[in-house]
Amino acid sequence: MSRRCGQNPKLEIKNGMYTFRYREDLPGVKERKQVREVIGSKKQMTKSEAKRRIKQFMVEREVNTATARIPSVMTFAQTVKYYREIFAPKMLRASTFGVADSHIRMHLEADWNDVPVDHINIDAVNEWIWKKRKERLSWTTIKNVLRTMQRVLSCASKDKKPPFSQEGLAIPEKDELQMKIESRQAVSFSWSDAKRIARAVKKLDGLDDSRKGIYGFPSSVRNGSQVWRTVRFEGE
Secondary structure: OOOOOOOOOOOEEEOOEEEEEEEEOOOOOOOOEEEEEEEEEOOOOOHHHHHHHHHHHHHHOOOOOOOOOOOOOOEHHHHHHHHHHHHHHHHOOHHHHHHHHHHHHHHHHHHHOOOEHHHOOHHHHHHHHHHHHHOOOOHHHHHHHHHHHHHHHHHOOOOOOOOOOHHHOOOOHHHHHHHHHHHHHOEEEOHHHHHHHHHHHHHHHHOOHHHHHHOOOOHHHHOHHHHHHOEEEOOO
């Protein structure tokens, strides 16, 4: 019996009960699983009624419909393998992949490796983020790790779309507000501004502190690379 060809299960009698068997596709499993369904007691319904209920069951489950969605047999571990061996070498810079791979190794593989892709949705993700919050992982780090997870899942999917959106993350209002405050407090520069600052800082290498003050550079800039710790480019 194959759902792809159309299943037509036969009525059976087992221990005085009408039953039938059909094959079901399961997420993350290549081979279909045979399932036995019990319709009811032989004493309480006719054979014709039992057959009608089989047909009703198959229609309600959409087992034989052309639109029935066959679950993905892939697990998260398989998408990671594709990401590392095929996608990343072609599409990412080494530094970008290095950061992403650390996210995978430190935060994702232990929890998600054996999970079928079809089971990864916003509800499962929200359960996971609260586990990470209990481990004192910051919201910023969590969101960055989830961006990596979305890229890993989308690069191996047919439609190239992640199965969840970060808009559905269950972040408390107080934490959302705190992140907005921290974002606004960060210094924001356009790319052209950043390049001008970089050139100005480079020129400081040949000046002593007194002359740096004459040109109006704040102490944070006078201390060289310390300024870059607070710089956030527009668009990030």
